[in-house]
Amino acid sequence: MGRRVTIEDVARAAGVSRQTVSRAINNKREISPITLERVMNAVQQLGYRPSWVARGLATQRTHTIGLVVPDITNPFFPEVARGVQDAARAAEYNVFLYNTDESAEREHQILYSLASQPVDGILLFGSRIDDSDLTTFAESYRPLVVLNRRIGHPGVGMVLVDNYAGARLAVEHLINRGHRHIGMLAGPLASPSSIQRVGGFRAAIEQHQLPLQDSCIVPGPPTLDGGREGAEQLLYHHPEITALFAYNDVMALGAVQAYIESGYRVPDERAVVGFDDIWIAELVHPGLTTIRVNKYEVGYRAAQCLLALMEDPMQCPPAVEIGVELIIREST
Amino acid sequence: MGRRVTIEDVARAAGVSRQTVSRAINNKREISPITLERVMNAVQQLGYRPSWVARGLATQRTHTIGLVVPDITNPFFPEVARGVQDAARAAEYNVFLYNTDESAEREHQILYSLASQPVDGILLFGSRIDDSDLTTFAESYRPLVVLNRRIGHPGVGMVLVDNYAGARLAVEHLINRGHRHIGMLAGPLASPSSIQRVGGFRAAIEQHQLPLQDSCIVPGPPTLDGGREGAEQLLYHHPEITALFAYNDVMALGAVQAYIESGYRVPDERAVVGFDDIWIAELVHPGLTTIRVNKYEVGYRAAQCLLALMEDPMQCPPAVEIGVELIIREST
DNA sequence: CCAATTTCCGTGAGCGCTCACGGTCATTGT
DNA sequence: ACAATGACCGTGAGCGCTCACGGAAATTGG
Numbered sequence: 001m002g003r004r005v006t007i008e009d010v011a012r013a014a015g016v017s018r019q020t021v022s023r024a025i026n027n028k029r030e031i032s033p034i035t036l037e038r039v040m041n042a043v044q045q046l047g048y049r050p051s052w053v054a055r056g057l058a059t060q061r062t063h064t065i066g067l068v069v070p071d072i073t074n075p076f077f078p079e080v081a082r083g084v085q086d087a088a089r090a091a092e093y094n095v096f097l098y099n100t101d102e103s104a105e106r107e108h109q110i111l112y113s114l115a116s117q118p119v120d121g122i123l124l125f126g127s128r129i130d131d132s133d134l135t136t137f138a139e140s141y142r143p144l145v146v147l148n149r150r151i152g153h154p155g156v157g158m159v160l161v162d163n164y165a166g167a168r169l170a171v172e173h174l175i176n177r178g179h180r181h182i183g184m185l186a187g188p189l190a191s192p193s194s195i196q197r198v199g200g201f202r203a204a205i206e207q208h209q210l211p212l213q214d215s216c217i218v219p220g221p222p223t224l225d226g227g228r229e230g231a232e233q234l235l236y237h238h239p240e241i242t243a244l245f246a247y248n249d250v251m252a253l254g255a256v257q258a259y260i261e262s263g264y265r266v267p268d269e270r271a272v273v274g275f276d277d278i279w280i281a282e283l284v285h286p287g288l289t290t291i292r293v294n295k296y297e298v299g300y301r302a303a304q305c306l307l308a309l310m311e312d313p314m315q316c317p318p319a320v321e322i323g324v325e326l327i328i329r330e331s332t
Numbered sequence: 333m334g335r336r337v338t339i340e341d342v343a344r345a346a347g348v349s350r351q352t353v354s355r356a357i358n359n360k361r362e363i364s365p366i367t368l369e370r371v372m373n374a375v376q377q378l379g380y381r382p383s384w385v386a387r388g389l390a391t392q393r394t395h396t397i398g399l400v401v402p403d404i405t406n407p408f409f410p411e412v413a414r415g416v417q418d419a420a421r422a423a424e425y426n427v428f429l430y431n432t433d434e435s436a437e438r439e440h441q442i443l444y445s446l447a448s449q450p451v452d453g454i455l456l457f458g459s460r461i462d463d464s465d466l467t468t469f470a471e472s473y474r475p476l477v478v479l480n481r482r483i484g485h486p487g488v489g490m491v492l493v494d495n496y497a498g499a500r501l502a503v504e505h506l507i508n509r510g511h512r513h514i515g516m517l518a519g520p521l522a523s524p525s526s527i528q529r530v531g532g533f534r535a536a537i538e539q540h541q542l543p544l545q546d547s548c549i550v551p552g553p554p555t556l557d558g559g560r561e562g563a564e565q566l567l568y569h570h571p572e573i574t575a576l577f578a579y580n581d582v583m584a585l586g587a588v589q590a591y592i593e594s595g596y597r598v599p600d601e602r603a604v605v606g607f608d609d610i611w612i613a614e615l616v617h618p619g620l621t622t623i624r625v626n627k628y629e630v631g632y633r634a635a636q637c638l639l640a641l642m643e644d645p646m647q648c649p650p651a652v653e654i655g656v657e658l659i660i661r662e663s664t
Numbered sequence: 665c666c667a668a669t670t671t672c673c674g675t676g677a678g679c680g681c682t683c684a685c686g687g688t689c690a691t692t693g694t
Numbered sequence: 695a696c697a698a699t700g701a702c703c704g705t706g707a708g709c710g711c712t713c714a715c716g717g718a719a720a721t722t723g724g
Contacts, residue, residue: 006680017704022682032702049448053394054680056385057709064428064450072410072417075611082405085431094450096396097429099417116381118396118426224615253615279407283585285617338710349674354712364672386710389679 005048014042025050065306066096066119068110070126074222075250075278076295077125083299084123091307093120102188102221104128115141121306123147128190143309145302148193150319157305158319159298163193163275166291166324167200170245170273173289175208177271177332179243183216185230185255187247194219194247197275201245213238222247227254235262242270243332249274249281249290256288256331271332287329298322337380346374357382397638398428398451400442402458406554407582407610408627409457415631416455423639425452434520434553436460447473453638455479460522475641477634480525482651489637490651491630495525495607498623498656499532502577502605505621507540509603509664511575515548517562517587519579526551526579529607533577545570554579559586567594574602575664581606581613581622588620588663603664619661630654 011018016035023031024039031039042048056062067084069077081097088095096119100107107129114122121143127134131151138144138156145157174182184201187194198217205212216238220226227246231254234241246252252274256266264270266286274281277292301320309317343350348367355363356371363371374380388394399416401409413429420427428451432439439461446454453475459466463481470476470488477489506514516533519526530549537544548570552558559578563586566573578584584606588598596602598618606613609624633652641649 004680008680018681019683019705020703023703026682030702035702051389051680052449053385053388054709055682057383057389057711058680058682060709062385062450071414072404073414075407075410078404078407078410081429082403082431085404085429094428096426097413097417099414117384118394257615280612280615283589283612283616336710340710350711351675351713352673355673358712362672367673383710386679387712389681390710390712392679 004051005046007048007050009046010039010042010048013046014039061120062118063092064094064096064119065121065123065303066098066114067123068098068100068107068114068125068127070102070128071099072097075280076248076276079279079295080125080299080302083296083301084303085299087300087303087307093307100126100128102126102128104130104190108133111137111141121145121310123302123306125302126191128188143306143313145306145309147298147302148191148196152316154316155309155313157302157309157317159302159305159322160319161193161293161298161322162324163196164200164203166275166293167197167245168204169324169326170275170291171201171204172208173326173328173332174243174245174271174273175204175210177243177267179271180210181216181238181241182210182243182245183218183234183238183241185227185234185244185246185251186217186219187222187226187251189219197245197247216241220251222251224250224254224257227251228258229254231255231258232262235259244270244272246272246274249276249278249288252288252290252331253280253284256284256286267330267332273332277327281327282329286331289329289332290327292325292327294322336383337378339380339382341378342371342374342380345378346371393452394450395424396426396428396451397453397455397635398430398446399455400430400432400439400446400457400459402434402460403431404429407612408580408608411611411627412457412631412634415628415633416635417631419632419635419639425639432458432460434458434460436462436522440465443469443473453477453642455634455638457634458523460520475638475645477638477641479630479634480523480528484648486648487641487645489634489641489649491634491637491654492651493525493625493630493654494656495528496532496535498607498625499529499577500536501656501658502607502623503533503536504540505658505660505664506575506577506603506605507536507542509575509599511603512542513548513570513572514542514575514577515550515566515570515573517559517566517576517578517583518549518551519554519558519583521551529577529579548573552583554583556582556586556589559583560590561586563587563590564594567591576602576604578604578606581608581610581620584620584622584663585612585616588616588618599662599664605664609659613659614661618663621661621664622659624657624659626654 007018007021010021021039024036098110123145125147138153143155147159186198218230220230244255246255252272255272259266259270274288274290277290281288281290305317305320339350339353342353353371356368430442455477457479470485475487479491518530550562552562576587578587584604587604591598591602606620606622609622613620613622637649637652
């Protein structure tokens with residue numbers, strides 16, 4: 001109850017003009033220390049809080065960024081989100097969160113609705129829309145940072161996880177362990193990170209002149225069941241395969257489950273390596289060998305990039321490269 | 333580039349007044365079908381998108397809610413957040429996400445900053461500020477829904493997980509399994525859910541007339557390490573304890589680890605039951621016996637409650653009760 | 665065929681703030 | 695002592711939209 005305290009009220013109470021109050025709270029100087037204090041007192045007493053919305057309308061900036069992820073429930077993203085939040089908070093930005101559910105249509109909706117302003121910039125992670133759509137989008141909309149996409153466009157930043165190197169590390173590790181028939185659970189084919197990981201996988205296999213049929217690379221949803229089913233399918237069609245490289249840890253976990261349920265011992269008879277190093281990878285039994293990605297860093301640096309972009313929306317920031325690391329545990 | 337398309341542009345293009353355009357896009361009827369179509373065409377052609385901010389200033393509603401959680405990285409919260417998002421999306425609301433890091437000070441900051449408007453309502457989960465602060469907060473601010481707090485105040489909704497019953501279920505299960513010396517990892521004592529779970533724990537123990545010293549209930553941060561350390565401590569001071577009820581699954585997992593590292597077999601020599609049934613509880617080995625809380629439902633229904641509250645901010649909605657369920661796996 | 669509705673649409677004001685000016689007073693230099 | 699500089703502050707307008715009016719046209723009834 002009670003009307004909102006406006007800047008006018010403060011001005012009246014302090015015996016100055018609105019503009020002076022505005023100057024005070026945004027410490028623009030151009031204001032004498034004494035009036036500044038007078039104003040600040042009035043602010044305190046009335047409990048005045050400037051309206052973010054009104055300010056947004058006047059300045060055309062809302063101090064808000066939008067974070068778009070496929071699904072916050074996917075264990076990869078909470079840490080990323082956390083990184084984003086922390087970076088945003090440091091700069092006094094708020095962050096909106098949206099889930100696309102891996103659906104391009106849904107993603108379009110969100111992006112479209114984001115255009116009607118609430119945000120100053122967008123962080124697009126795990127995008128599933130195609131490159132041309134993304135480019136036209138980047139052209140018409142505000143600063144944007146994308147994950148694992150190469151878009152050479154002023155005003156858009158890129159964060160690139162080294163998927164290719166990660167996949168190679170994984171495969172080489174498997175080869176070192178003596179495996180010669182290696183399969184891959186490729187995840188969602190539409191995803192660029194899947195393409196990159198498959199690329200690294202193929203390259204490593206070929207370099208070592210190991211046999212590889214296309215049917216040893218099976219796509220599937222990046223979920224536990226996706227991993228389980230992929231592994232079962234491979235078990236059936238390619239029983240010679242003794243090791244699996246999975247698109248991500250969740251799929252890898254599913255694969256391990258499938259193996260165990262089918263009576264194989266991991267890692268003695270079948271080995272599995274995942275990707276991401278999500279929190280639980282070290283808790284399961286056997287502990288999951290995986291490629292670690294610093295997820296917090298991904299979020300944090302992406303947000304920083306976006307923040308910089310918002311200062312100067314026309315620059316072409318260098319891509320932020322995120323390195324990866326092989327973490328060996330018991331599943332290989 | 334290019335100025336923003338305003339409602340005036342549309343009005344001009346369609347040969348009508350701003351107000352008519354406004355009516356059209358908010359389908360207030362009071363508008364003839366023919367002009368409606370004319371306006372809509374103009375909207376299409378110019379690619380007009382009403383400014384959320386300007387509308388917010390005029391209507392004093394931003395169509396935004398704020399979700400405050402201790403840490404989105406805590407595996408309990410992503411699912412909750414997901415439920416919130418989905419409910420919000422259905423009503424065309426955006427959601428801000430904030431992390432308090434279990435810090436009361438940080439929470440105050442956030443709540444305070446939220447007062448300067450960006451949100452129409454607040455979802456406060458895992459609050460760590462004390463009851464009186466919370467009440468004064470509830471009085472002065474906009475609609476609010478809190479989790480696991482009893483605040484009888486018009487305009488504030490409550491979502492209550494049945495912690496008490498959950499704790500009893502857990503303890504009784506342990507007793508059925510033959511345990512007579514049962515300890516508890518109590519989590520953060522400041523948290524109401526901790527208090528409630530401890531209450532249920534005590535009640536069950538007493539009802540079955542089992543021995544219980546206060547030192548068998550050890551507090552600690554709700555993390556893996558918190559659980560591990562608590563278990564070690566108990567192992568040292570109360571070696572007679574054969575079963576543990578943990579504040580949450582993460583602590584329970586830590587406890588299991590501690591036991592295994594100390595050479596105890598779970599569940600043969602030591603049993604552990606958790607709380608929440610987070611995603612990974614069934615993936616670890618041994619699978620974790622736990623009290624399941626439907627986290628998605630918590631978020632979804634909380635958001636619905638908030639939405640209702642925003643329609644009529646002075647009502648006292650009934651508390652939303654969330655039931656729990658004992659899930660028996662291999663850790664007991 | 666004319667008053668009483670109803671339907672439709674336009675006008676002014678205002679939401680709470682900031683920006684670009686311009687004005688006033690005290691200060692400085694010579 | 696007088697113009698010129700600078701520090702400080704106030705004024706109007708405007709950001710893009712909606713609300714509460716009120717007026718004109720189209721409809722109805724007897």
